[in-house]
Amino acid sequence: MKQTLYLISIFILTTSFNPKSWGFFGHKRINRLAVFTLPQEMLPLFKTEIEYLTEHAVDPDRRRFVVPTEGIRHYINLDKWAFLPQEKVDAQILHTDIFVVGEKRDTSLLVDFQTIRKQKRDYYLKSKSIKKIFGRDSIVVTDSSFRRFFFNNLSKIQPDEPLSISPDSLLSFFKKEKLRPLSTAENGGIKAVFAKDKLSQHGILPYHLQTIYRQLVQAFVSKNKNLILKYAAELGHYLADAHIPLHTISNYDGQYSNQNGIHAFWESRLPELFADNQYDFFVGKAGYIEQPRSYFWNIINQSNRLSANTLRIEKEVSAQFEVDKKYCPEMVNGFEVQKQCFDFAKAYHDRLGGMVEEQMRRAILAVGSVWYSAWVDAGQPDLSNLKNTPLSKEEEKEQKEADEKIKNGGKILGRTEAY
Template identity: 30%
Template structure:
């Protein structure tokens, strides 16, 4: 547990990467999405909100235990060149035919994988498999939220190419941890998504367009802070740990002009919309007789041989 907590708050002090969006942010995003569901769905989801919330980070834990999981969390668009969004096939079979599956997996399969999770959730609704509905809802929420993080769309995912190592966890963990409590994240009622695959790619495009500002603003701001001003020490889980200072974090968030709040809000909205769309596509099954569902906890056995990066 100590190692896990350090991963969340100290991405720049350890060799292993942080939990994406941070435990706090992923959990909050999944939790808030539940309240946008219609009456026919919230009666099933709300009693299970603790599961949806607490298991929001299971896909990240799975990265260290299951081969093939890590690449589901990102896509390195810039690997494919400046026109990646125009040249990359949006449909999996076409992409495999053009680039091969091994090549695609090497550079991240986030949007394609999220769509497969959406299809699996639809099937779970069709069969009224309550355990699968809950597990896949939590997973899909995680994958969609990841696609809304700018640094999940670039080769320079942790600032390692621009001398900004640690920015990944800073943007998606430290800032939300200090500021998300003040974000107005209510997004209204869930809406039907006509073209889910294209909606996922649109989210990736919006996130990727913000990569430059995420990196540039942090680098410029650093010029105005000495190292002892940029970082500070806090007590975490009975450990004294080095973190980005509150002053630097607040200055960065202000300079981003609400960017992180907007991306969190977009994540909440998309997740609710995709859950709702999966239910509608499954024929709007009655979920009220599924109350009381129990889901077996996943057993995560870390495999040290797996190569896992900061996504």
């Protein structure tokens, strides 16, 4: 019994932290090789700290054991949206539901995706509540006041958690447009207002890349060594995720097409088998990115265009192999696990025609270019004598907690769909 328990705990220890998204191997390799694309002036920090940047390339996956809202930062299911604005606040305005609670405690929807329409620089709102509150079928709100309202009141909105805001802020937002609520003039009969986030339900990867990019620029500006390294390592992770076709669709693990396991097959098994011997990782020098926002979106759209072939080719190759020729036992940390056999993997890899190598190469160059651009945007600070700033207590606590949970076979919190 004791022996069994011991074996079980070892099993949990060795298998519970099995990050997808390029796996350990790919993420570490991408961050490491990105250092060699950088200009001379950045090397005093980046070359010296290459081990940190390599090791911490997987921190965002580790954080998923501690922070429930981490998961959605690693993917975006583009097939779930007909259209998404590139800038986060524009997307939030369209995909946040706002409810009002009336004097009789009756809750009604004020704004949601169905009742809001953008035309040129204005938003048109049309709902039953609008009619009830303002006595008009529809009202117009300018883009700039909607944005201001969002920044002032809804910037802290979290997925799956309604955020309550003051009724006054809603009224002042409409008053700017010279709209006055009906009924009791001052409070419009509104007792409470709350909002629900809808944007993050299918992942927020392109928006999170913009957030971390800004944080990295700020870290360079303040010449904070620890923060530069932290955000650089993490930006490398999310940017590498953005190069994986299956991080951009809801059928991310072939679960809707009877191809379960294709996620790890494409992004972990294939690079582990073929990267060292076959891939050419000489990708040239990092370049300056004029518009990071559209750059991130282009990467994600390009990955998305590869997703159909990623799935279709696996299906075709898979049909040519008997089940017992597809999975072969392999020893991992002293345990036998079933993995795709070499011949099966090679057939898939060959038919993909260099796709995995190309995406890895693109990821390396993108990580280097984004690090370089953030440094340029910060005014090219001298990186040779930076202050050592210890991590904040909060960050230290989070890292320790993640270590503990992973060691003790903890579970990923929040959404588990894509890594």
